[in-house]
Amino acid sequence: MKITVIGGGSWATAITKILCEGNVQIKWWMRSVEDAEHIKKHHHNRNYLSSVEIHPSKVKPYTNLKEALRGTDWVVLAVPAAFVSDALKSISKSNLEEKKIISAVKGMIPESNQLITDWLADNYQVSHQNMGIIAGPCHAEEVALEKQSYLTIASANMDLANDFANLMRCRYVSTSPLVDIYGVEYAAVMKNIVALSCGITHGLGGGDNFQAVMVSNAMQEIKRVVDVIAPMERDLSASAYLGDLLVTAYSQFSRNRTFGNMIGRGYSVQAAQLEMNMIAEGYYAVKCIYEMMQRFEVPMPITNFAYQILYKNASLKKEFEVLKKKLI
Template structure:
């Protein structure tokens, strides 16, 4: 049965997920605050700032009016950078109260809030009253928008404490090239999604410095250990981190030129300043902000995260990237199982 779905956020991932849902026969309204972007999407069926050489489904309709997008929606998918998630969720919460709706909420945001260290689902829950929504589902996994746009075979996780909500999302999104698995570990899915961006910056730095596959494999593997350590400290299931929202998302983000976090690290490794990298990227580099939040969390919880600490020093204390990598190799040797 066709569902009315509102998608909030028309960046690369938001617009491609909206298009996927339209391909699946859903009634989709894509919201963006940018009226020119909305006009181009509706007239030319393109989103050239984020996805080049791609035509969106004719049935996909865009709007800059959030109320028009949300009215009557049975599902609301939020795909907003972490920095703007609380503001958009707050507006959505007020709209849902006004309209008297209780949609299922899905989000595909990957990060941690600065200063509070809240995960995306926690921010959404604080901004949208439980009386104005159903469950909150996390959609996460190895899924570059560019690859999904070309129908590359993709598998992701829908995580929700209420598995019925996860199964509903599974049914909405799954098709012959996009496969959705379910999980009840929201904490693990969100920590995996956020922290892999830190490791991706590190992997890019490694490449920019001229190191090769051995170094990349070591960094990714030990980076996954750090992700698991911090996630488990907050109650995550350790097995989640060997799944799609853990090692799967980490592999794709830390090895692909499609990853803006990897590209940012690569440019840092080549000697460019962080300010220049962020100015020229054109899109949010979530890992830069997540590094700060994760480092501060690790200090509070006394969790050993040497890779995260080294990248924090590069990004926020202007430590030389080569010195930072050399420092990781010169640490006191220890057991792999610690």
């Protein structure tokens, strides 16, 4: 099976590692010529998950995206949502024709407040029947350590979901297909907002008791959002929803929680971003979801809490007191 992986970060590296457990040939596109040359020579990503060995017989790095897409069956998109448009600017819709696209992006396009799948449909005319998404709970750092992990592949096309689930399944990764692509994609966006908010409250001195209440309230907030935007029967206690929320809200590896914790301790947004040197999708997702949901009368205390702090420079302590009164 021939697969193109787009992105040079930790999640792209983890996905490449998982796929290499099977019988595949991977064209791995990344922006940096220096990083691509380093992988060719030393067989590891020097910037992310550097302990992961990249098999030279299965993986070939590329910096020309059109060449990386030529002759492949699947495309895995694994770049931060804010940079998707820039990453794909060199290609046209013809480069993605008849390919199956899997989004590993857990964010929204900031300029248009769109899910990645909707943006691809609008800008590259990719059919929703040819798209799917990867959902957790799964941190790249634990994939690198080969700790048992679980992934859900969601798609409106169950044959596609099953096929890619089979490609991702290996001795340390269990996979399952799911038809609820919109619910899973929005839940993945929302859980980053929740984790970021949990980080802020922790930085402000909130304890485990408060975080437990936040996470339980967050499930209610996520349900209100997905029920309004993509109504259907779904079990939000499944790992693709609740499991992904829990690992992102609680894990030491959660960049969104880390980012929020820095904000809660007094860092500016810019200072936190510079120190992390990684993208916290939740920062952009807060604005996207807040603006999108303004036309619905849906109570969203956690999203509003994060929005007021990150985009309105509101008082941390004041917004914390407001949030406390709105949770149950």
